[in-house]
Amino acid sequence: MSDLESRVRAVLHDERYAVPGPPDPTTRVAAAIRRRQRNRMLVVGVAVLAVAVAVPLVLGPRRTPDRPTGTGSSPGAVPWLDAPTPLPSVAWSSPRSATSPCVAVDLSPATVQWAPGTANGHRVLIVSVRNTGLLPCTLADPARVHGADLTTGEPVTLVGQSTTYVDPPDDPTNERPPTLLPGDRAFANVVTDTGCDGGINPHTYRLDDITVVDRRDSLGAATAASVCPIVVGPWSRPLGADALAARGDAWPIGPLSAVVTVPGTVARGGELVYRVTLRNRTGDAVDLTPCPHYTERITRASATYRLNCAVHVIPAGGSVTYEMRMRVPPDLPAGDCVLFWQLGWPNGTVVAGATGNAPITVT
Amino acid sequence: MRAPAPEAPVDRWPAPPAFDEYVRSRHAELLRFAHVLCGDPHLAADLVQDALVGAGLAWGRVRRTDDPEGYVRRAIVNRYLSRWRRLRRESLVAAVPDRAYSDAEPPDDELWRLLGTLPRQQRAVLVLRFYADLTEAQVADVLGCTVGTVKSNGHRALARLRAALGPGPAERPAARPTARPAERPAEGGDGS
Numbered sequence: 001m002s003d004l005e006s007r008v009r010a011v012l013h014d015e016r017y018a019v020p021g022p023p024d025p026t027t028r029v030a031a032a033i034r035r036r037q038r039n040r041m042l043v044v045g046v047a048v049l050a051v052a053v054a055v056p057l058v059l060g061p062r063r064t065p066d067r068p069t070g071t072g073s074s075p076g077a078v079p080w081l082d083a084p085t086p087l088p089s090v091a092w093s094s095p096r097s098a099t100s101p102c103v104a105v106d107l108s109p110a111t112v113q114w115a116p117g118t119a120n121g122h123r124v125l126i127v128s129v130r131n132t133g134l135l136p137c138t139l140a141d142p143a144r145v146h147g148a149d150l151t152t153g154e155p156v157t158l159v160g161q162s163t164t165y166v167d168p169p170d171d172p173t174n175e176r177p178p179t180l181l182p183g184d185r186a187f188a189n190v191v192t193d194t195g196c197d198g199g200i201n202p203h204t205y206r207l208d209d210i211t212v213v214d215r216r217d218s219l220g221a222a223t224a225a226s227v228c229p230i231v232v233g234p235w236s237r238p239l240g241a242d243a244l245a246a247r248g249d250a251w252p253i254g255p256l257s258a259v260v261t262v263p264g265t266v267a268r269g270g271e272l273v274y275r276v277t278l279r280n281r282t283g284d285a286v287d288l289t290p291c292p293h294y295t296e297r298i299t300r301a302s303a304t305y306r307l308n309c310a311v312h313v314i315p316a317g318g319s320v321t322y323e324m325r326m327r328v329p330p331d332l333p334a335g336d337c338v339l340f341w342q343l344g345w346p347n348g349t350v351v352a353g354a355t356g357n358a359p360i361t362v363t
Numbered sequence: 364m365r366a367p368a369p370e371a372p373v374d375r376w377p378a379p380p381a382f383d384e385y386v387r388s389r390h391a392e393l394l395r396f397a398h399v400l401c402g403d404p405h406l407a408a409d410l411v412q413d414a415l416v417g418a419g420l421a422w423g424r425v426r427r428t429d430d431p432e433g434y435v436r437r438a439i440v441n442r443y444l445s446r447w448r449r450l451r452r453e454s455l456v457a458a459v460p461d462r463a464y465s466d467a468e469p470p471d472d473e474l475w476r477l478l479g480t481l482p483r484q485q486r487a488v489l490v491l492r493f494y495a496d497l498t499e500a501q502v503a504d505v506l507g508c509t510v511g512t513v514k515s516n517g518h519r520a521l522a523r524l525r526a527a528l529g530p531g532p533a534e535r536p537a538a539r540p541t542a543r544p545a546e547r548p549a550e551g552g553d554g555s
Contacts, residue, residue, distance in 0.1 A: 021408075
């Protein structure tokens with residue numbers, strides 16, 4: 001060991017560099033321990049409080065009320081509820097005998113709205129008029145739509161037909177011609193088709209106005225692309241599910257729209273798993289209470305189930321996606337079909353607007 | 364009937380008799396160790412207090428170790444070398460403690476002061492080697508570094524002291540009229 005090391009050792013061990021300690025170190029240390037424990041508890045308490053306050057603040061605005069996370073095969077969707085239910089009896093409106101013809105002065109100006117979604121390439125513009133008179137009347141005069149074929153520049157006049165793709169013949173759910181009590185609405189469908197003719201030679205039409213009896217009402221120059229000629233359907237009055245919606249000021253296309261998303265094909269005898277997204281197009285929340293049911297149909301196969309009302313509030317401008325499952329009968333004919341989906345209230349009326357279609361191939 | 368709530372632990376920290384006894388018997392020595400380590404009596408008291416509080420809170424675990432003293436000393440060294448503590452309290456001017464007059468050989472104030480100018484890691488090596496009488500391997504274990512680092516730090520520390528004290532076979536003149544100005548610790552020269 002060098003002299004320097006010895007010197008360092010000596011100075012470090014020199015008792016004269018010792019410092020006097022406290023007279024009772026144990027009390028001092030114990031007090032410090034108690035202080036630190038108290039501080040730790042305080043920190044933990046503050047942390048717990050901060051988390052308790054922060055979590056709702058962080059998660060609250062992003063959370064959709066009553067919207068659980070999806071499970072199973074459809075992440076993000078409200079799970080399917082295996083709750084078959086009989087189709088509620090509908091408060092049918094009885095057909096009425098024809099009465100005096102409606103005159104234009106007793107009918108409100110025509111209003112129009114595109115039906116949500118498409119069915120097999122069809123788009124439907126729904127035209128509605130309301131009996132604003134004091135007496136019942138029958139709207140027998142076919143509607144006439146005036147416009148132009150923008151592709152050729154030729155003017156076009158479309159006269160209401162007795163049937164269209166969405167106005168099947170002998171339809172028991174609609175009265176034609178409609179007899180309207182004061183306040184009742186009549187509807188006519190302007191139907192486009194982009195699926196026929198192989199999808200070639202498309203035309204775009206401008207729909208300028210519609211003749212209601214002897215009065216022309218504007219259609220707002222709605223434009224519609226079509227391949228086949230546009231077809232105007234008959235005036236009709238809903239007798240079944242839409243009957244209540246057709247009363248008063250109610251519009252059959254309500255605040256909801258339904259978009260049906262299906263896989264391209266489904267095998268006969270298998271289970272079709274698909275999704276329906278209900279979108280609220282308004283600024284107010286829609287509460288699906290009482291819990292509605294839905295009807296799904298592929299050609300002649302049909303089933304009715306109760307919706308999973310674990311999520312029954314659709315926030316303003318928001319949407320909720322529900323998982324759906326449907327057993328496809330093994331004897332269902334193979335081919336291209338349309339899956340029809342419709343939401344209904346327990347009293348048998350439809351949830352206005354909550355109707356959708358999607359093409360699907362049965363193999 | 365509802366059972367009474369347990370008393371808050373902060374109000375009745377159960378000082379284990381063994382810990383109580385340990386503090387009572389070892390506090391002065393730990394304070395001395397901390398003092399030679401840092402050269403500042405106030406910081407030394409702070410280091411010891413801090414280390415003992417940590418040991419007291421974990422006394423059950425500390426007692427199960429073979430070397431509670433080593434645990435506490437390691438805690439003192441770690442706190443001394445803590446970068447945060449270094450930032451909080453960088454006043455390492457070697458304070459010469461008040462002491463009683465003695466007829467014995469005068470204290471080596473200059474060397475004491477020079478020890479205070481060493482980087483902390485180097486000073487810790489010297490203290491652990493020549494005060495705690497640890498081997499280089501034990502010092503490396505306490506400091507959490509390699510033996511090579513311990514050797515290099517010890518070598519640098521002695522070289523720095525040697526250079527500051529000046530040449531001479533005994534490296535310590537019988538009497539120096541004035542102490543050399545304290546050197547500033549080299550930036551990053553702690554060899555860690």
